[in-house]
Amino acid sequence: MPIPTTNPVSSLVHPLGEFPPDAIVFGKSEAMQSLRSRMDKVASANVPVLINGESGTGKDIVARMIHGLSPWKSGPFVKVNCPAIPGTLLESELFGYEKGAFTGAYGMKPGRVEMAHRGTLFLDEISELDLALQSKLLQLLQDGQFCRIGAQEDKKVEVRIVCATNRQLDVEIENGTFRQDLYYRINVVNLRMPPLRERPEDIPALVRHFVAKYAERMNKIVDHIPSETMDAMVAYEWPGNVRQLQNFIEHGVIVSRGASFEPPLGQLRLPKSASAPKKNTKTLEDATRDHVLQALEDTKWVVGGRHGAAARLGIARTTLIAKMRRLGIDLARDEAQSKSARGQHAFGALA
Numbered sequence: 001m002p003i004p005t006t007n008p009v010s011s012l013v014h015p016l017g018e019f020p021p022d023a024i025v026f027g028k029s030e031a032m033q034s035l036r037s038r039m040d041k042v043a044s045a046n047v048p049v050l051i052n053g054e055s056g057t058g059k060d061i062v063a064r065m066i067h068g069l070s071p072w073k074s075g076p077f078v079k080v081n082c083p084a085i086p087g088t089l090l091e092s093e094l095f096g097y098e099k100g101a102f103t104g105a106y107g108m109k110p111g112r113v114e115m116a117h118r119g120t121l122f123l124d125e126i127s128e129l130d131l132a133l134q135s136k137l138l139q140l141l142q143d144g145q146f147c148r149i150g151a152q153e154d155k156k157v158e159v160r161i162v163c164a165t166n167r168q169l170d171v172e173i174e175n176g177t178f179r180q181d182l183y184y185r186i187n188v189v190n191l192r193m194p195p196l197r198e199r200p201e202d203i204p205a206l207v208r209h210f211v212a213k214y215a216e217r218m219n220k221i222v223d224h225i226p227s228e229t230m231d232a233m234v235a236y237e238w239p240g241n242v243r244q245l246q247n248f249i250e251h252g253v254i255v256s257r258g259a260s261f262e263p264p265l266g267q268l269r270l271p272k273s274a275s276a277p278k279k280n281t282k283t284l285e286d287a288t289r290d291h292v293l294q295a296l297e298d299t300k301w302v303v304g305g306r307h308g309a310a311a312r313l314g315i316a317r318t319t320l321i322a323k324m325r326r327l328g329i330d331l332a333r334d335e336a337q338s339k340s341a342r343g344q345h346a347f348g349a350l351a
Contacts, residue, residue: 019065024209025058027202031194035062042189043069048141050186051164053193055319056243059164060124062191066162067120075119078112082128083318091133092149101150113146116159126163126186127172134179141185161186167322196238196245203234206242210249211261222253224260236268239291240315289327292320296329 019025026032042049043066051059060079067077085093096111113121123129129137140146141161145154163186172178196203207230215222238244252263295309302308304317313320 019061019068020209024205025061025065027199027205029194029199029202031199032202035191035193038189039066039191040069042066042191044071045189046071046160047188048161048163048186049189049191050169051162051191051193053164053166054195054241055166055315056241057193057195058242059166059193060122062193063120063122063124063162063164067122067160070120070160072119072160076116077120077122078116079122079124080112082123082125087130087133090129091136094133095136095146096148098148098150101148105150108148111146111148113140113157113159114155117157118159120160120162123161123163125165125167127165127167127169127178131177131179134182138179138182138185141182166319168326171326196241200234203238203245204230206245207233207249210246211253214250214253218253220253220256221259222256222261226260226262229261229263229265232265232268233263237291239288239313244313244315288323289329292323292327292329 022036026036039062049063049066051062053059063079064077067073080094082090092109092111094111094113096109096114097105099105099108123137136146140157140159144158145156147154169178169183169187173180173183207225211222211225233245233248240247248263248267249261252261255264256262292309292313295312296303299307299309299312303320304310308317310317310320315323
């Protein structure tokens with residue numbers, strides 16, 4: 001049964017919004033210029049795209065740009081934040097359901113796959129899908145068909161699939177949590193988002209852009225960035241990447257009292273020089289592990305919440321947990337320490 005050519009009106013169909021200037025998004029680093037060139041080439045091809053990158057690197061905006069540059073840009077852009085939807089609900093959110101399909105299904109509901117008909121479906125953090133949903137997604141990618149929960153026949157849809165992940169899917173495949181055949185289907189084109197620490201030459205332009213943006217939004221005049229302030233921000237590794245930098249600058253504009261940008265530089269506790277791996281002695285993963293461990297120690301091994309390590313690092317709690325697993329940091333110790341901290345400090349509860 002074909003999907004109607006018109007899509008249901010829904011708040012789940014996201015407007016693309018305005019993009020920052022290309023010079024801000026892609027900067028001048030070789031890695032980002034290569035990404036821009038590759039993105040331009042694949043945007044017009046109706047093939048799946050997999051965007052790899054750490055949290056906060058800008059995978060979402062690149063997915064929107066791919067849609068905006070594609071022949072389907074007049075169609076809907078539908079985003080699914082896979083970790084934000086409980087696994088028991090994710091199937092119905094993705095594929096919809098028929099009336100009476102389960103208790104509480106009082107009417108038919110189209111899923112986000114249908115809403116993305118003749119447009120783009122963006123699956124953010126696709127590694128969070130359980131194996132059963134991965135199987136249904138594989139069918140959609142293979143023949144463009146899916147089935148609502150409780151339905152008797154498949155529906156056909158025309159949709160471009162863009163996926164993003166901050167995990168190493170080859171490792172997930174080895175662990176048995178991600179299907180190898182699905183990986184091959186979504187990884188037709190791979191775009192890697194480099195972390196901010198790999199492109200420090202792009203930081204000054206980002207800083208100036210965000211300072212101007214938030215100063216205008218707050219109706220303030222903040223038009224001077226001291227050289228020592230800029231040097232400190234360029235030297236810092238930004239484990240939370242562009243998102244952390246953006247949040248840091250927003251806070252800095254708020255607390256700046258005059259025309260000079262005066263952010264709380266004391267928060268930038270680990271400059272690049274302090275954590276950069278020494279030649280032939282320390283790998284980047286070693287440095288990252290040290291940085292995460294330092295944040296955990298500083299916050300008494302509390303992962304989430306306003307005073308937890310995730311907030312200190314400028315990343316989501318789930319992202320930090322995934323990073324701890326990848327780096328071999330003892331989660332059991334985290335849980336024990338967190339319980340102890342909750343008993344000593346009311347603010348220590350996990351978010």
